[in-house]
Amino acid sequence: MEDAELNEEVRERMRALGFAKVGVARAEALEPEGEQLRAWIAEGRHGQMDWMAQTADVRADPRHPGMVEGALSVVIGAFPYARSAERVGPDPGRVARYARGRDYHNVLSKRLRKVVSWLRELGHEARFSVDSRPLFERAWAERAGLGFIGKNCCLIVPGLGSHVFLGAVVTTARLTPDAPMKRRCGDCRLCLDACPTDAFVGERELDARRCISYLTIEHEGPIEPELADRMGDWLFGCDVCQDVCPYNRTALPDPAATEPFAPHARFEGTDCEDLIAMDEESYRTWSEGSPMRRPGQARIARNARIVLANGKRALPLVD
Numbered sequence: 001m002e003d004a005e006l007n008e009e010v011r012e013r014m015r016a017l018g019f020a021k022v023g024v025a026r027a028e029a030l031e032p033e034g035e036q037l038r039a040w041i042a043e044g045r046h047g048q049m050d051w052m053a054q055t056a057d058v059r060a061d062p063r064h065p066g067m068v069e070g071a072l073s074v075v076i077g078a079f080p081y082a083r084s085a086e087r088v089g090p091d092p093g094r095v096a097r098y099a100r101g102r103d104y105h106n107v108l109s110k111r112l113r114k115v116v117s118w119l120r121e122l123g124h125e126a127r128f129s130v131d132s133r134p135l136f137e138r139a140w141a142e143r144a145g146l147g148f149i150g151k152n153c154c155l156i157v158p159g160l161g162s163h164v165f166l167g168a169v170v171t172t173a174r175l176t177p178d179a180p181m182k183r184r185c186g187d188c189r190l191c192l193d194a195c196p197t198d199a200f201v202g203e204r205e206l207d208a209r210r211c212i213s214y215l216t217i218e219h220e221g222p223i224e225p226e227l228a229d230r231m232g233d234w235l236f237g238c239d240v241c242q243d244v245c246p247y248n249r250t251a252l253p254d255p256a257a258t259e260p261f262a263p264h265a266r267f268e269g270t271d272c273e274d275l276i277a278m279d280e281e282s283y284r285t286w287s288e289g290s291p292m293r294r295p296g297q298a299r300i301a302r303n304a305r306i307v308l309a310n311g312k313r314a315l316p317l318v319d
């Protein structure tokens with residue numbers, strides 16, 4: 001297949017799989033992002049996410065043997081998940097929008113595997129990542145011109161907003177890169193000021209140890225009372241710094257495009273007390289196929305206790 005034809009076809013295939021925006025970047029060492037990542041880890045801002053530190057070298061260069069040796073291109077797509085403000089799950093107790101339906105790792109991996117197989121049939125090496133391999137996905141999305149990284153660290157696609165998942169294919173195929181886009185936050189700082197736990201240490205700099213998303217999903221063990229008090233009713237993840245962003249005041253995508261991420265009906269009718277009372281096995285059944293499975297019952301029960309305690313103190317809930 002001629003280069004020009006391959007270029008168009010890979011984008012076309014990604015779009016046909018539901019990626020609303022697709023771009024390509026040249027595979028090379030990420031600088032300055034690689035250095036920023038190492039500095040972030042050296043400051044301990046990754047908290048207990050040891051896997052971030054262990055894989056920093058691969059994340060900084062997709063041509064590392066841990067990703068795709070000899071890679072020439074990174075193809076990356078943005079897959080929208082924003083639905084109408086349907087709430088699901090316990091009340092009180094809020095679940096971030098990305099986690100209300102099926103697990104995006106499963107949904108997107110299945111689709112990207114098809115692109116990988118096709119590239120391999122053509123004789124190219126290829127591997128995909130949906131937050132499933134050590135690839136610095138936001139940095140590649142920005143380089144490939146999908147959008148820009150806002151002060152809230154999220155990849156924002158103008159016209160679509162930041163409620164998008166990223167999925168990438170790293171390949172030895174030589175594809176034509178797209179041009180990156182300028183950052184468009186201007187003087188706005190709504191996200192930085194709205195964060196309930198003051199997790200931003202600067203523009204586009206997050207201390208994960210203070211982020212509710214990290215605390216509710218990744219952090220093992222007790223949560224410091226100073227932070228727990230500010231978690232409001234977030235049971236799993238947090239959307240505050242995206243909800244305040246003007247770029248998310250866009251029309252919702254066609255519900256058919258985000259169908260896999262429609263809220264799970266089975267989450268209705270379960271309250272915080274139920275989650276606290278569940279054993280690990282029943283929690284695994286309840287959270288099957290959902291991103292909520294990751295933290296396991298003990299962490300979810302810890303979060304549920306915080307939500308209930310915060311409700312009793314009648315804290316102003318963030319919304």
Ligand code: B12
Pocket residue numbers: 033036037040049052096097098130131132133134135136137138139149152153154155156162163164165166167203204205206208211213214217218236237238239241
């Ligand atoms: C670790 C991780 C987390 C951690 C840490 C988040 C973070 N900001 O790093 C926690 C658990 C907190 C988290 C939370 C969330 N995450 Co997350 N997460 C990841 C993961 C696995 C790695 C991200 C990473 O590399 N972090 C390292 C730091 C250094 O990266 P960064 O902050 O993005 O750094 C950029 C800039 O901030 C800047 N920078 C960094 N340091 C410095 C220093 C200076 C001086 C300057 C100027 C700039 C600068 O440079 C970097 C590159 O441009 C990716 C998947 C992947 N494999 O990439 C998903 C991913 C980033 N997460 C995702 C999502 C959806 C979320 C949440 C929205 C979920 C939620 N609702 O609860 C929140 C958003 C929180 C936020 N505001 O960032 C999506 C993002 C989609 C998007 N549109 O951006 C990803 C890409 C998964 C996916 N495949 O879709 N996440």
Ligand code: SF4
Pocket residue numbers: 194195196197198199200206210211212213238239240241242
């Ligand atoms: S996800 Fe929530 S806690 Fe984390 S930085 Fe954004 S607003 Fe702050």
Ligand code: SF4
Pocket residue numbers: 150151152153184185188189190191192241244245246247
């Ligand atoms: S809220 Fe404002 S500063 Fe934050 S990401 Fe959106 S546009 Fe940028």
